[in-house]
Amino acid sequence: MDDIADAVRRILSEERQRERGGPRSRIVEAIMVLLLSRPMRSSEIASILGFETKYVSSYLSYWKTRGYVDYSNGYWTLTPKGEEYAEKVLERETSEDLDKMASIAKRILSSVNVKETINYKDSPSRGGRGRGSLSFIEPRTGKSHNKLQERARRAACVLKVYKDDLDEEELEVLSSLLSHYAKWGNTYIYLDNLAEAMEADYNWLLRVARRLQSKGIVYIYTDPRLGVRIGLTKNMKESLESCVEAG
Known part of the structure; x- marks a missing residue:
């Protein structure tokens, strides 16, 4: 859980510091890494990440059509495809060198x-x-x-x-x-x-x-x-x- 939290913070920190580039991809990465912990409502995700609920919902809805997330009984979850993607992001974010640690x-x-x-x-x-x-x-x-x-x-x-x-x-x-x-x-x-x-x-x-x-x-x-x-x-x-x- 701590690895997931650290990865989400790093992703969002980088995103908020960037003036250009692909912000959407970084936000989606943060959402998917967060969903590795457990199913969540879009309002809870928005609260944790500091965005409006409708903003997060729009990303989730789009990536649902791509097969990365699923929605049931008010909760968003990762599909197997989404889990594989999120785990790769998490691995990338946490595989930092010893000097930085x-x-x-x-x-x-x-x-x-x-x-x-x-x-x-x-x-x-x-x-x-x-x-x-x-x-x-x-x-x-x-x-x-x-x-x-x-x-x-x-x-x-x-x-x-x-x-x-x-x-x-x-x-x-x-x-x-x-x-x-x-x-x-x-x-x-x-x-x-x-x-x-x-x-x-x-x-x-x-x-x-x-x-x-x-x-x-x-x-x-x-x-x-x-x-x-x-x-x-x-x-x-x-x-x-x-x-x-x-x-």
């Missing part, structure tokens, strides 16, 4: 200036998850990152508000949900995707999610087609809107 890693580490809120420890019940950091606190520069920075500040602020009311496991799950919100602007995620992102045991994650649900912090919804979804409650979303501290 090392440069990115050093830049990430140089930006860490906030002490971890949670004391992460390995736990067999969580699938051997080790230490982690609050990735949404990572500072960024440039006008295009203004919204991301604002979401990151709000996420860090909310986590600070709740850190004394939750145990370590609950804080870890809330931190991951807020990190997802800061990156993508979405206040929900499917539980299997969250488990994969956290490298956590699914059953452990579900137990912790239920504790957070009992405290009114998250809701849990079972989609008959796509599985269990976890998201921030209305009160939590209001807290994100009103929280103004810098974390």
Whole structure:
């Protein structure tokens, strides 16, 4: 999932920096790589990529006629032809040389200036998850990152508000949900995707999610087609809107 997210960000970053060339092809590549993760509605794709829904729908409709995507019950999926194409794009985007990866890693580490809120420890019940950091606190520069920075500040602020009311496991799950919100602007995620992102045991994650649900912090919804979804409650979303501290 992280490889897909990184590839989508790179594709869109290149697209927004280009003044000429074939913009349509790059947008389609970003959409198809995103659909590798799971079926999605066009409105969700548009929200993640930062385009209008009708704009994304027009691309999807065209590439459906070409046999790359399919549409059913409100969700877009890749056809076998589309999957093959998207995997080639993903492979191209992720096969970067070691020097570039090392440069990115050093830049990430140089930006860490906030002490971890949670004391992460390995736990067999969580699938051997080790230490982690609050990735949404990572500072960024440039006008295009203004919204991301604002979401990151709000996420860090909310986590600070709740850190004394939750145990370590609950804080870890809330931190991951807020990190997802800061990156993508979405206040929900499917539980299997969250488990994969956290490298956590699914059953452990579900137990912790239920504790957070009992405290009114998250809701849990079972989609008959796509599985269990976890998201921030209305009160939590209001807290994100009103929280103004810098974390």
